[in-house]
Amino acid sequence: MDLTFQAGDLTAQAVPDAEAEALQPLLERCEDFHQLAYGRPALADQARRIPAERPPGLTPGQGHLFALKTAAGDVVGLLEALRDFPAPGEWYLGILLLAPEVRGQGRGEAVVRAYEGHVRAQGGRLLRLAVLEQNEAAHRFWTRMGFQPEKWVGPLEQGLKHNRLLRMTQTLG
Ligand SMILES: CC(C)(COP(=O)(O)OP(=O)(O)OC[C@H]1O[C@@H](n2cnc3c(N)ncnc32)[C@H](O)[C@@H]1OP(=O)(O)O)[C@@H](O)C(=O)NCCC(=O)NCCS
Structure with a gap:
Protein backbone atom coordinates (compact mmCIF):
# COMPACT_ATOMS: atom_id res chain seq x y z
CA MET A 1 0.00 0.00 0.00
CA ASP A 2 1.31 3.49 -0.86
CA LEU A 3 2.21 5.30 2.33
CA THR A 4 1.81 8.81 0.93
CA PHE A 5 -0.22 10.53 -1.76
CA GLN A 6 -0.56 14.13 -2.84
CA ALA A 7 -3.96 15.87 -2.60
CA GLY A 8 -3.71 19.41 -4.01
CA ASP A 9 -1.50 21.38 -1.64
CA LEU A 10 -1.79 18.74 1.10
CA THR A 11 0.22 15.55 1.50
CA ALA A 12 -1.50 12.48 2.91
CA GLN A 13 0.96 10.53 5.04
CA ALA A 14 0.13 7.14 6.59
CA VAL A 15 0.12 7.12 10.39
CA PRO A 16 0.78 3.72 12.02
CA ASP A 17 -1.99 2.70 14.43
CA ALA A 18 0.47 2.87 17.34
CA GLU A 19 1.02 6.57 16.57
CA ALA A 20 -2.64 7.56 16.18
CA GLU A 21 -2.33 9.72 19.31
CA ALA A 22 -0.38 12.25 17.18
CA LEU A 23 -3.75 13.26 15.68
CA GLN A 24 -5.28 14.24 19.04
CA PRO A 25 -4.55 18.01 18.71
CA LEU A 26 -6.35 18.08 15.35
CA LEU A 27 -9.40 16.36 16.86
CA GLU A 28 -9.47 18.91 19.66
CA ARG A 29 -9.42 21.76 17.10
CA CYS A 30 -12.52 20.23 15.47
CA GLU A 31 -14.83 20.72 18.46
CA ASP A 32 -17.64 21.78 16.10
CA PHE A 33 -17.66 18.36 14.44
CA HIS A 34 -17.51 16.46 17.74
CA GLN A 35 -20.42 18.51 19.12
CA LEU A 36 -22.44 17.83 15.98
CA ALA A 37 -21.66 14.11 15.93
CA TYR A 38 -21.42 13.17 19.62
CA GLY A 39 -22.88 16.13 21.54
CA ARG A 40 -19.55 16.74 23.32
CA PRO A 41 -15.94 17.76 22.51
CA ALA A 42 -13.32 15.15 21.52
CA LEU A 43 -12.46 12.79 24.39
CA ALA A 44 -8.94 12.95 25.86
CA ASP A 45 -8.09 9.66 24.09
CA GLN A 46 -10.23 10.20 20.97
CA ALA A 47 -7.33 9.75 18.52
CA ARG A 48 -6.16 6.49 20.14
CA ARG A 49 -9.71 5.19 19.81
CA ILE A 50 -9.68 5.50 16.02
CA PRO A 51 -7.83 2.21 15.36
CA ALA A 52 -9.26 0.63 18.53
CA GLU A 53 -12.87 1.16 17.44
CA ARG A 54 -12.59 -0.51 14.04
CA PRO A 55 -14.78 -3.57 13.48
CA PRO A 56 -13.34 -6.85 14.81
CA GLY A 57 -11.62 -9.41 12.60
CA LEU A 58 -9.73 -7.10 10.24
CA THR A 59 -6.39 -8.26 8.85
CA PRO A 60 -3.32 -6.06 9.49
CA GLY A 61 -3.22 -3.08 7.13
CA GLN A 62 -6.92 -3.31 6.26
CA GLY A 63 -7.62 -0.25 8.40
CA HIS A 64 -5.52 2.77 7.47
CA LEU A 65 -5.11 6.27 8.80
CA PHE A 66 -3.59 9.24 6.97
CA ALA A 67 -2.54 12.62 8.37
CA LEU A 68 -3.17 15.46 5.90
CA LYS A 69 -0.26 17.86 6.11
CA THR A 70 0.60 21.25 4.67
CA ALA A 71 3.93 21.85 2.92
CA ALA A 72 5.17 23.24 6.25
CA GLY A 73 4.34 19.90 7.92
CA ASP A 74 1.32 21.07 9.93
CA VAL A 75 -1.38 18.45 10.39
CA VAL A 76 -4.63 20.04 9.16
CA GLY A 77 -6.72 16.95 8.53
CA LEU A 78 -7.11 13.21 8.71
CA LEU A 79 -8.58 10.43 6.66
CA GLU A 80 -9.34 6.99 8.03
CA ALA A 81 -10.64 4.07 5.99
CA LEU A 82 -10.93 0.32 5.63
CA ARG A 83 -9.95 -1.54 2.46
CA ASP A 84 -11.93 -4.54 1.24
CA PHE A 85 -14.64 -3.95 3.83
CA PRO A 86 -17.20 -5.40 4.04
CA ALA A 87 -16.39 -7.16 0.73
CA PRO A 88 -13.32 -7.36 -1.52
CA GLY A 89 -13.03 -4.26 -3.74
CA GLU A 90 -15.30 -2.18 -1.46
CA GLY A 104 -14.33 25.67 2.22
CA GLN A 105 -11.37 26.20 -0.13
CA GLY A 106 -11.61 23.09 -2.28
CA ARG A 107 -9.18 20.98 -0.24
CA GLY A 108 -11.83 18.42 0.72
CA GLU A 109 -12.57 17.87 -2.95
CA ALA A 110 -8.83 17.54 -3.72
CA VAL A 111 -8.44 14.94 -0.94
CA VAL A 112 -11.44 12.91 -2.12
CA ARG A 113 -10.28 12.89 -5.75
CA ALA A 114 -6.73 11.92 -4.77
CA TYR A 115 -7.97 9.22 -2.39
CA GLU A 116 -10.25 7.81 -5.11
CA GLY A 117 -7.15 7.49 -7.31
CA HIS A 118 -5.26 5.81 -4.47
CA VAL A 119 -8.10 3.32 -3.94
CA ARG A 120 -8.53 2.61 -7.65
CA ALA A 121 -4.78 2.00 -8.04
CA GLN A 122 -5.09 -0.71 -5.39
CA GLY A 123 -8.02 -2.50 -6.94
CA GLY A 124 -10.87 -0.77 -5.12
CA ARG A 125 -14.00 -0.39 -7.23
CA LEU A 126 -16.46 1.12 -4.76
CA LEU A 127 -16.15 3.69 -1.99
CA ARG A 128 -18.74 3.80 0.79
CA LEU A 129 -19.26 6.16 3.73
CA ALA A 130 -21.95 7.22 6.18
CA VAL A 131 -23.06 10.82 6.70
CA LEU A 132 -24.82 11.99 9.86
CA GLU A 133 -28.38 13.09 9.21
CA GLN A 134 -27.67 16.47 10.87
CA ASN A 135 -24.45 17.11 8.89
CA GLU A 136 -26.07 19.01 6.04
CA ALA A 137 -22.81 20.55 4.77
CA ALA A 138 -21.22 17.09 4.51
CA HIS A 139 -24.28 15.70 2.75
CA ARG A 140 -24.01 18.52 0.18
CA PHE A 141 -20.29 17.90 -0.12
CA TRP A 142 -20.56 14.14 -0.75
CA THR A 143 -23.42 14.62 -3.21
CA ARG A 144 -21.26 17.11 -5.10
CA MET A 145 -18.45 14.53 -5.08
CA GLY A 146 -20.81 12.12 -6.88
CA PHE A 147 -21.85 9.87 -3.98
CA GLN A 148 -25.35 8.36 -4.15
CA PRO A 149 -27.62 7.44 -1.23
CA GLU A 150 -27.62 3.72 -0.47
CA LYS A 151 -29.43 3.17 2.82
CA TRP A 152 -30.41 4.89 6.08
CA VAL A 153 -28.97 3.29 9.21
CA GLY A 154 -29.67 3.87 12.91
CA PRO A 155 -30.53 5.48 15.18
CA LEU A 156 -27.15 4.48 16.67
CA GLU A 157 -25.90 5.59 20.07
CA GLN A 158 -22.81 7.72 19.40
CA GLY A 159 -21.42 9.68 22.35
CA LEU A 160 -24.37 11.58 23.84
CA LYS A 161 -26.42 11.35 20.64
CA HIS A 162 -28.62 8.87 18.86
CA ASN A 163 -27.72 9.40 15.23
CA ARG A 164 -29.28 8.39 11.98
CA LEU A 165 -26.76 8.10 9.16
CA LEU A 166 -27.12 7.94 5.40
CA ARG A 167 -24.84 5.39 3.77
CA MET A 168 -23.61 6.65 0.44
CA THR A 169 -21.57 4.97 -2.29
CA GLN A 170 -19.54 5.96 -5.30
CA THR A 171 -18.49 3.51 -8.01
CA LEU A 172 -14.90 4.09 -9.08
CA GLY A 173 -14.59 3.93 -12.86
C1 LIG B 1 -16.69 17.91 4.82
C2 LIG B 1 -15.28 18.43 4.54
C3 LIG B 1 -14.29 17.28 4.52
C4 LIG B 1 -15.30 19.09 3.16
O1 LIG B 1 -14.02 19.64 2.91
P1 LIG B 1 -13.89 21.18 2.37
O2 LIG B 1 -12.48 21.44 2.05
O3 LIG B 1 -14.56 22.08 3.34
O4 LIG B 1 -14.71 21.01 1.04
P2 LIG B 1 -14.74 21.97 -0.19
O5 LIG B 1 -13.97 23.23 0.08
O6 LIG B 1 -14.33 21.18 -1.38
O7 LIG B 1 -16.29 22.29 -0.24
C5 LIG B 1 -16.95 22.87 0.87
C6 LIG B 1 -17.67 24.15 0.47
O8 LIG B 1 -16.71 25.13 0.12
C7 LIG B 1 -17.02 25.68 -1.17
N1 LIG B 1 -15.76 25.92 -1.88
C8 LIG B 1 -15.01 25.00 -2.50
N2 LIG B 1 -13.93 25.59 -3.06
C9 LIG B 1 -14.01 26.91 -2.75
C10 LIG B 1 -13.18 28.02 -3.01
N3 LIG B 1 -12.05 27.90 -3.71
N4 LIG B 1 -13.57 29.22 -2.52
C11 LIG B 1 -14.70 29.34 -1.81
N5 LIG B 1 -15.53 28.30 -1.51
C12 LIG B 1 -15.18 27.12 -1.98
C13 LIG B 1 -17.80 24.59 -1.86
O9 LIG B 1 -18.66 25.13 -2.84
C14 LIG B 1 -18.55 23.97 -0.73
O10 LIG B 1 -19.76 24.65 -0.52
P3 LIG B 1 -21.07 23.88 0.02
O11 LIG B 1 -20.97 23.97 1.52
O12 LIG B 1 -22.20 24.64 -0.51
O13 LIG B 1 -21.00 22.46 -0.47
C15 LIG B 1 -14.83 19.49 5.59
O14 LIG B 1 -15.65 20.64 5.51
C16 LIG B 1 -14.80 18.97 7.01
O15 LIG B 1 -13.80 18.41 7.45
N6 LIG B 1 -15.91 19.16 7.77
C17 LIG B 1 -16.00 18.73 9.15
C18 LIG B 1 -15.97 17.22 9.28
C19 LIG B 1 -17.02 16.54 8.45
O16 LIG B 1 -18.19 16.91 8.46
N7 LIG B 1 -16.58 15.48 7.75
C20 LIG B 1 -17.43 14.66 6.92
C21 LIG B 1 -18.07 13.61 7.73
S1 LIG B 1 -19.09 12.54 6.72
Whole structure:
Protein backbone atom coordinates (compact mmCIF):
# COMPACT_ATOMS: atom_id res chain seq x y z
CA MET A 1 0.00 0.00 0.00
CA ASP A 2 1.31 3.49 -0.86
CA LEU A 3 2.21 5.30 2.33
CA THR A 4 1.81 8.81 0.93
CA PHE A 5 -0.22 10.53 -1.76
CA GLN A 6 -0.56 14.13 -2.84
CA ALA A 7 -3.96 15.87 -2.60
CA GLY A 8 -3.71 19.41 -4.01
CA ASP A 9 -1.50 21.38 -1.64
CA LEU A 10 -1.79 18.74 1.10
CA THR A 11 0.22 15.55 1.50
CA ALA A 12 -1.50 12.48 2.91
CA GLN A 13 0.96 10.53 5.04
CA ALA A 14 0.13 7.14 6.59
CA VAL A 15 0.12 7.12 10.39
CA PRO A 16 0.78 3.72 12.02
CA ASP A 17 -1.99 2.70 14.43
CA ALA A 18 0.47 2.87 17.34
CA GLU A 19 1.02 6.57 16.57
CA ALA A 20 -2.64 7.56 16.18
CA GLU A 21 -2.33 9.72 19.31
CA ALA A 22 -0.38 12.25 17.18
CA LEU A 23 -3.75 13.26 15.68
CA GLN A 24 -5.28 14.24 19.04
CA PRO A 25 -4.55 18.01 18.71
CA LEU A 26 -6.35 18.08 15.35
CA LEU A 27 -9.40 16.36 16.86
CA GLU A 28 -9.47 18.91 19.66
CA ARG A 29 -9.42 21.76 17.10
CA CYS A 30 -12.52 20.23 15.47
CA GLU A 31 -14.83 20.72 18.46
CA ASP A 32 -17.64 21.78 16.10
CA PHE A 33 -17.66 18.36 14.44
CA HIS A 34 -17.51 16.46 17.74
CA GLN A 35 -20.42 18.51 19.12
CA LEU A 36 -22.44 17.83 15.98
CA ALA A 37 -21.66 14.11 15.93
CA TYR A 38 -21.42 13.17 19.62
CA GLY A 39 -22.88 16.13 21.54
CA ARG A 40 -19.55 16.74 23.32
CA PRO A 41 -15.94 17.76 22.51
CA ALA A 42 -13.32 15.15 21.52
CA LEU A 43 -12.46 12.79 24.39
CA ALA A 44 -8.94 12.95 25.86
CA ASP A 45 -8.09 9.66 24.09
CA GLN A 46 -10.23 10.20 20.97
CA ALA A 47 -7.33 9.75 18.52
CA ARG A 48 -6.16 6.49 20.14
CA ARG A 49 -9.71 5.19 19.81
CA ILE A 50 -9.68 5.50 16.02
CA PRO A 51 -7.83 2.21 15.36
CA ALA A 52 -9.26 0.63 18.53
CA GLU A 53 -12.87 1.16 17.44
CA ARG A 54 -12.59 -0.51 14.04
CA PRO A 55 -14.78 -3.57 13.48
CA PRO A 56 -13.34 -6.85 14.81
CA GLY A 57 -11.62 -9.41 12.60
CA LEU A 58 -9.73 -7.10 10.24
CA THR A 59 -6.39 -8.26 8.85
CA PRO A 60 -3.32 -6.06 9.49
CA GLY A 61 -3.22 -3.08 7.13
CA GLN A 62 -6.92 -3.31 6.26
CA GLY A 63 -7.62 -0.25 8.40
CA HIS A 64 -5.52 2.77 7.47
CA LEU A 65 -5.11 6.27 8.80
CA PHE A 66 -3.59 9.24 6.97
CA ALA A 67 -2.54 12.62 8.37
CA LEU A 68 -3.17 15.46 5.90
CA LYS A 69 -0.26 17.86 6.11
CA THR A 70 0.60 21.25 4.67
CA ALA A 71 3.93 21.85 2.92
CA ALA A 72 5.17 23.24 6.25
CA GLY A 73 4.34 19.90 7.92
CA ASP A 74 1.32 21.07 9.93
CA VAL A 75 -1.38 18.45 10.39
CA VAL A 76 -4.63 20.04 9.16
CA GLY A 77 -6.72 16.95 8.53
CA LEU A 78 -7.11 13.21 8.71
CA LEU A 79 -8.58 10.43 6.66
CA GLU A 80 -9.34 6.99 8.03
CA ALA A 81 -10.64 4.07 5.99
CA LEU A 82 -10.93 0.32 5.63
CA ARG A 83 -9.95 -1.54 2.46
CA ASP A 84 -11.93 -4.54 1.24
CA PHE A 85 -14.64 -3.95 3.83
CA PRO A 86 -17.20 -5.40 4.04
CA ALA A 87 -16.39 -7.16 0.73
CA PRO A 88 -13.32 -7.36 -1.52
CA GLY A 89 -13.03 -4.26 -3.74
CA GLU A 90 -15.30 -2.18 -1.46
CA TRP A 91 -13.56 0.45 0.66
CA TYR A 92 -15.16 2.23 3.60
CA LEU A 93 -14.25 5.83 4.35
CA GLY A 94 -14.74 6.16 8.11
CA ILE A 95 -13.51 9.71 8.75
CA LEU A 96 -12.57 12.70 6.61
CA LEU A 97 -11.94 15.68 8.82
CA LEU A 98 -10.30 19.00 8.02
CA ALA A 99 -9.39 21.68 10.57
CA PRO A 100 -11.96 24.52 10.50
CA GLU A 101 -9.54 27.09 9.06
CA VAL A 102 -8.73 25.01 5.95
CA ARG A 103 -12.32 24.09 5.02
CA GLY A 104 -14.33 25.67 2.22
CA GLN A 105 -11.37 26.20 -0.13
CA GLY A 106 -11.61 23.09 -2.28
CA ARG A 107 -9.18 20.98 -0.24
CA GLY A 108 -11.83 18.42 0.72
CA GLU A 109 -12.57 17.87 -2.95
CA ALA A 110 -8.83 17.54 -3.72
CA VAL A 111 -8.44 14.94 -0.94
CA VAL A 112 -11.44 12.91 -2.12
CA ARG A 113 -10.28 12.89 -5.75
CA ALA A 114 -6.73 11.92 -4.77
CA TYR A 115 -7.97 9.22 -2.39
CA GLU A 116 -10.25 7.81 -5.11
CA GLY A 117 -7.15 7.49 -7.31
CA HIS A 118 -5.26 5.81 -4.47
CA VAL A 119 -8.10 3.32 -3.94
CA ARG A 120 -8.53 2.61 -7.65
CA ALA A 121 -4.78 2.00 -8.04
CA GLN A 122 -5.09 -0.71 -5.39
CA GLY A 123 -8.02 -2.50 -6.94
CA GLY A 124 -10.87 -0.77 -5.12
CA ARG A 125 -14.00 -0.39 -7.23
CA LEU A 126 -16.46 1.12 -4.76
CA LEU A 127 -16.15 3.69 -1.99
CA ARG A 128 -18.74 3.80 0.79
CA LEU A 129 -19.26 6.16 3.73
CA ALA A 130 -21.95 7.22 6.18
CA VAL A 131 -23.06 10.82 6.70
CA LEU A 132 -24.82 11.99 9.86
CA GLU A 133 -28.38 13.09 9.21
CA GLN A 134 -27.67 16.47 10.87
CA ASN A 135 -24.45 17.11 8.89
CA GLU A 136 -26.07 19.01 6.04
CA ALA A 137 -22.81 20.55 4.77
CA ALA A 138 -21.22 17.09 4.51
CA HIS A 139 -24.28 15.70 2.75
CA ARG A 140 -24.01 18.52 0.18
CA PHE A 141 -20.29 17.90 -0.12
CA TRP A 142 -20.56 14.14 -0.75
CA THR A 143 -23.42 14.62 -3.21
CA ARG A 144 -21.26 17.11 -5.10
CA MET A 145 -18.45 14.53 -5.08
CA GLY A 146 -20.81 12.12 -6.88
CA PHE A 147 -21.85 9.87 -3.98
CA GLN A 148 -25.35 8.36 -4.15
CA PRO A 149 -27.62 7.44 -1.23
CA GLU A 150 -27.62 3.72 -0.47
CA LYS A 151 -29.43 3.17 2.82
CA TRP A 152 -30.41 4.89 6.08
CA VAL A 153 -28.97 3.29 9.21
CA GLY A 154 -29.67 3.87 12.91
CA PRO A 155 -30.53 5.48 15.18
CA LEU A 156 -27.15 4.48 16.67
CA GLU A 157 -25.90 5.59 20.07
CA GLN A 158 -22.81 7.72 19.40
CA GLY A 159 -21.42 9.68 22.35
CA LEU A 160 -24.37 11.58 23.84
CA LYS A 161 -26.42 11.35 20.64
CA HIS A 162 -28.62 8.87 18.86
CA ASN A 163 -27.72 9.40 15.23
CA ARG A 164 -29.28 8.39 11.98
CA LEU A 165 -26.76 8.10 9.16
CA LEU A 166 -27.12 7.94 5.40
CA ARG A 167 -24.84 5.39 3.77
CA MET A 168 -23.61 6.65 0.44
CA THR A 169 -21.57 4.97 -2.29
CA GLN A 170 -19.54 5.96 -5.30
CA THR A 171 -18.49 3.51 -8.01
CA LEU A 172 -14.90 4.09 -9.08
CA GLY A 173 -14.59 3.93 -12.86
C1 LIG B 1 -16.69 17.91 4.82
C2 LIG B 1 -15.28 18.43 4.54
C3 LIG B 1 -14.29 17.28 4.52
C4 LIG B 1 -15.30 19.09 3.16
O1 LIG B 1 -14.02 19.64 2.91
P1 LIG B 1 -13.89 21.18 2.37
O2 LIG B 1 -12.48 21.44 2.05
O3 LIG B 1 -14.56 22.08 3.34
O4 LIG B 1 -14.71 21.01 1.04
P2 LIG B 1 -14.74 21.97 -0.19
O5 LIG B 1 -13.97 23.23 0.08
O6 LIG B 1 -14.33 21.18 -1.38
O7 LIG B 1 -16.29 22.29 -0.24
C5 LIG B 1 -16.95 22.87 0.87
C6 LIG B 1 -17.67 24.15 0.47
O8 LIG B 1 -16.71 25.13 0.12
C7 LIG B 1 -17.02 25.68 -1.17
N1 LIG B 1 -15.76 25.92 -1.88
C8 LIG B 1 -15.01 25.00 -2.50
N2 LIG B 1 -13.93 25.59 -3.06
C9 LIG B 1 -14.01 26.91 -2.75
C10 LIG B 1 -13.18 28.02 -3.01
N3 LIG B 1 -12.05 27.90 -3.71
N4 LIG B 1 -13.57 29.22 -2.52
C11 LIG B 1 -14.70 29.34 -1.81
N5 LIG B 1 -15.53 28.30 -1.51
C12 LIG B 1 -15.18 27.12 -1.98
C13 LIG B 1 -17.80 24.59 -1.86
O9 LIG B 1 -18.66 25.13 -2.84
C14 LIG B 1 -18.55 23.97 -0.73
O10 LIG B 1 -19.76 24.65 -0.52
P3 LIG B 1 -21.07 23.88 0.02
O11 LIG B 1 -20.97 23.97 1.52
O12 LIG B 1 -22.20 24.64 -0.51
O13 LIG B 1 -21.00 22.46 -0.47
C15 LIG B 1 -14.83 19.49 5.59
O14 LIG B 1 -15.65 20.64 5.51
C16 LIG B 1 -14.80 18.97 7.01
O15 LIG B 1 -13.80 18.41 7.45
N6 LIG B 1 -15.91 19.16 7.77
C17 LIG B 1 -16.00 18.73 9.15
C18 LIG B 1 -15.97 17.22 9.28
C19 LIG B 1 -17.02 16.54 8.45
O16 LIG B 1 -18.19 16.91 8.46
N7 LIG B 1 -16.58 15.48 7.75
C20 LIG B 1 -17.43 14.66 6.92
C21 LIG B 1 -18.07 13.61 7.73
S1 LIG B 1 -19.09 12.54 6.72
